[in-house]
Amino acid sequence: MTQNSYIPFHVPSIGQEEMAAVEKVLRSGWLTTGPVTIEFEKEFANYIGCKHALAVNSGTSALQLALDAIGLQRGDEVLVPTNTFTATAEVVTYFGAKPVLCDSLPGAFNISPVDAEKRITSKTKAIIPVHLAGEPCDMAPIQALADRHGLHVIEDAAHALPASVGGKRVGTISELTAFSFYATKTITTGEGGMLTTDNDAFAERAALMRLHGIGRDAWKRYTRAGSWAYQVIQAGYKFNLPDILSAVGLAQLGKCDDFGNQRSAIARLYQERFAGVEEVELPPTGPGNSEHAWHLFILRIKPELLELNRDTFIEHLKEAGIGTSVHFIPLHRHPFYQEEYGYGPGDFPHAEDTFSRCVSLPIYPGLSIESVDFVVQTVKQIVHTNRKAKVAAV
Secondary structure: OOOOOOOOOOOOOOOHHHHHHHHHHHHHOOOOOHHHHHHHHHHHHHHHOOOEEEOOHHHHHHHHHHHHHHHOOOOOOEEEOOOOOOOHHHHHHHOOOEEEEEOOOOOOOOOOOOHHOOOOOEEEEEEEOEHHHHOOOOOHHHHHHHHHHHOOEEEEOOOOOOOOOEEEEOOOOOOOEEEOOOOOOOOOOOOEEEEEEEOOHHHHHHHHHHHHOOOEEEOHHHHOOOOOOOOOOOOOOEEEHHHHHHHHEEEEEEOOOHHHHHHHHHHHHHHHOOOOOOOOEEEOOOOOOOOOOOOOOEEEEEEHHHHOHHHHHHHHHHOOEEEOOOOOOOOOHHHHHHHHHHHOOOHHHHHHHHHHEEEEEOOOOOOOOOHHHHHHHHHHHHHOEOOOOOOOOO
């Protein structure tokens, strides 16, 4: 690496296939939702192994449609992890319902079913587990909790393509699953998402609500097969994904296995090369018989062994030319969730511990081994320079 070189936190993997697919749509004269989006949905459902896949303009929209499908009402409550991006919880507020924050598993990132169960009331309607960083949640205890209390399970799989639990692909396990195709995700459409389900009624409702609540095949009204006449069945949303973005998604989907393999290979390099560095903690890999998507590689420093905190650690990486991020600032630390629901720092100790120590390192297809080596060497150098002296036992 040269002195002025920089390793970004993320670089999208866009090639000639995506460019050609977009050009084909532009030349077709049909840019909005149409046949390419329909094909994208079909291929995504085949890839995941689910019955229905509905393309939308964001993962947030997919979550909102899922909550609409289960009939979330004002005054209901939904269990969500505090260790997630705000989208997971904010969609609950759109219905006048309350997001009930839950702590993480001890020493891990994902939601604690034990903590979640303590927060269930007569108003609890659903639980939204998040497969954070691409690490699959252990869905068995979560589903058991839901069964005991009659709750719906909606998986936030924004990070979890491709991931699996117990030999089943994420997207086929629970009633509803929301995926994101944001710019940093395993496959991207720039902005976009997908809702998957095997439930016919949920799929029908979501298909209706994602395009203004207009009846079936509303997108066809400007085609030869369509009609100017239409009926508004419900007051819906504007969540449809246009063909120009679906074309990118289709091209990306064809590379999804390769992208996943490349991420896994980089994760293995990090794991091997950080093994034995006692001042840092490697990320958990998920329950047995699961496949991690490695959307993120989150290293946790051990401040008790170092003369610096996480924020300073990140500054040193930045000075060395390495882009990083933090996933996530827990929701209970944000002004909205404190002022609206009375949460505050210290309410969720496991999530607080993770947040105070975590740093997400670069991991994406195309990241060279040379760059991985530089990241590893830099982390080790920072650790070596800032290692606390061990006090000899008397």
